[in-house]
Amino acid sequence: MVIRAVSLQLWPVCEGYQFFGHKGNGPATLEYAEPFPVRKDKPSWVDRQMPRACFTGLSRNVVLLAVASLFTDISTEMLYPVLPVFLTQMLGASGSILGLMDGCAQATQNIAQGLSGTLSDRVRKRKTIALAGYFLAALSKPLMGLSTGWMDLFGARMLDRLGTGTRSAPRDALRVRLRMC
Known part of the structure; x- marks a missing residue:
């Protein structure tokens, strides 16, 4: 192809x-x-x-990895449009708290992505690191809904971005390795 x-x-x-x-x-x-x-x-x-x-070059693992990424990204994209409304209307946080939360979340994701990429290159346990990232992201979604204050939501959002950053680099390396097999 x-x-x-x-x-x-x-x-x-x-x-x-x-x-x-x-x-x-x-x-x-x-x-x-x-x-x-x-x-x-x-x-x-x-x-x-x-x-x-x-589709002859795609292995079963590549397809499963793509499906897992698809559903994780769908759940994230379904949650994030309602997050600002939930934070400001239900939890009573201000717009500056929303900006602080989003900035810290993006910084956490970028730092975790760099560290997990370096770790997966050294240890060569890409699948384990990527699964840990998927687990953290999946764990954070219900925690966001159960938040009673903006600090709870802040912690759950950090956990979600930590999971997303942790899985990104090892997943991409795994995808390239599986595609070449």
């Missing part, structure tokens, strides 16, 4: 598909070209094999 970036999108180029570059100022296109004449009584090889041909 060949993947080419076309107009900021990734297009899988499989058997039977041809990539046509930019024509003048128009966008690049990906068009289907029949590699051989199609018999009408049964589907062509491309029609039968294209789904498998486009």
Whole structure:
């Protein structure tokens, strides 16, 4: 499988598909070209094999890792839009507390990402470190809902960003290693 970036999108180029570059100022296109004449009584090889041909390089572990990342990111993105309203309306915190919490959370994530990447390179236990990060992030989500004060929410948010930072670098290294197998 060949993947080419076309107009900021990734297009899988499989058997039977041809990539046509930019024509003048128009966008690049990906068009289907029949590699051989199609018999009408049964589907062509491309029609039968294209789904498998486009995903042949992915192992089971890569797919499971992608699904785990998808659901973790979905839960995070569902929670964060309501977090400022919950913090200011329900817990009575000010806007400056919200800014302080978000800034500290991002700093925690960046520091944890650097430390976990260095640790996973030295110890070579990428799966264990990534699973610990996923566990911390999953543990923090219910704690945010059970918060009774802004300090509780601050601690749960730090735990979530610590988990996200802990899993990021080892997960990316694991994904590259599993893809190359």
